[in-house]
Amino acid sequence: DAMVIQNPRYQVTQFGKPVTLSCSQTxxxxxxxxxxxxxxxxxxxxxxxxxxxxxxxADTPDNFQSRRPNTSFCFxxxxxxxxxxxxxxxxxxSSKGTSGSRQYFGPGTRLTxx
Amino acid sequence: xxxxxQHPSTLSVQEGDSAVIKCTYSDSASNYFPWYKQELGxxxxxxxxxRSNVGEKKDQRIAVTLNKTAKHFSLHITETQPEDSAVYFCxxxxxxxxxxxxxxxxxxxxxxx
Numbered sequence: 001d002a003m004v005i006q007n008p009r010y011q012v013t014q015f016g017k018p019v020t021l022s023c024s025q026t027x028x029x030x031x032x033x034x035x036x037x038x039x040x041x042x043x044x045x046x047x048x049x050x051x052x053x054x055x056x057x058a059d060t061p062d063n064f065q066s067r068r069p070n071t072s073f074c075f076x077x078x079x080x081x082x083x084x085x086x087x088x089x090x091x092x093x094s095s096k097g098t099s100g101s102r103q104y105f106g107p108g109t110r111l112t113x114x
Numbered sequence: 115x116x117x118x119x120q121h122p123s124t125l126s127v128q129e130g131d132s133a134v135i136k137c138t139y140s141d142s143a144s145n146y147f148p149w150y151k152q153e154l155g156x157x158x159x160x161x162x163x164x165r166s167n168v169g170e171k172k173d174q175r176i177a178v179t180l181n182k183t184a185k186h187f188s189l190h191i192t193e194t195q196p197e198d199s200a201v202y203f204c205x206x207x208x209x210x211x212x213x214x215x216x217x218x219x220x221x222x223x224x225x226x227x
Contacts, residue, residue: 040220041219041220042203042217042218042220043203045214045215048214090157090158094213101146101148101163101207101209102148102163103148103160103213103215104160105150105157105158105159106157107156107157108156110155
């Protein structure tokens with residue numbers, strides 16, 4: 001089945017220790033998004049890629065970076081995680097076209113910072 | 115930019131009753147309005163969406179209505195069941211090359227037996 005996959009599902013890292021979260025998709029969608037979701041809140045968009053074009057949200061901290069080496073994969077790098085970065089990180093994809101705008105979410109990676 | 119308000123923040127209904135969640139948006143150029151259901155610890159799941167060229171869309175027990183003039187849209191769930199218990203998010207966007215969703219703050223729906 002076509003889907004959005006995130007690995008790992010649970011990640012524990014130490015304060016200040018770099019961490020990378022990954023997302024892959026078999027939907028062949030050209031847009032990939034990274035969201036941060038904290039408890040009882042709506043998902044907050046960090047950035048997105050339209051093909052290889054990177055688009056950062058104005059309020060996304062510099063601590064968060066992203067890479068998209070090909071259509072299928074996208075990575076979220078947190079250079080120096082702080083306690084406030086503990087959250088669920090959601091990857092989503094969508095395609096351009098008449099059915100565009102529909103975003104499909106991966107299962108998320110829950111990040112714990114100790 | 116777009117701003118989406120969602121009410122109520124919590125909603126409790128008896129099994130079998132109907133539930134209605136309302137959202138308003140600010141950007142008259144927004145033309146796509148999805149609804150997501152998120153169970154505890156799981157991903158947001160798209161349950162229904164509507165585009166601005168229609169006023170209502172229905173899928174079994176779920177329906178969404180859109181009033182472009184008033185800039186509000188609503189989710190209606192009929193014959194609620196315990197498995198409908200979740201957090202529901204509305205969202206709005208203007209479709210384009212990479213449509214960025216603006217989410218509402220969410221409604222926690224509890225269906226009581």
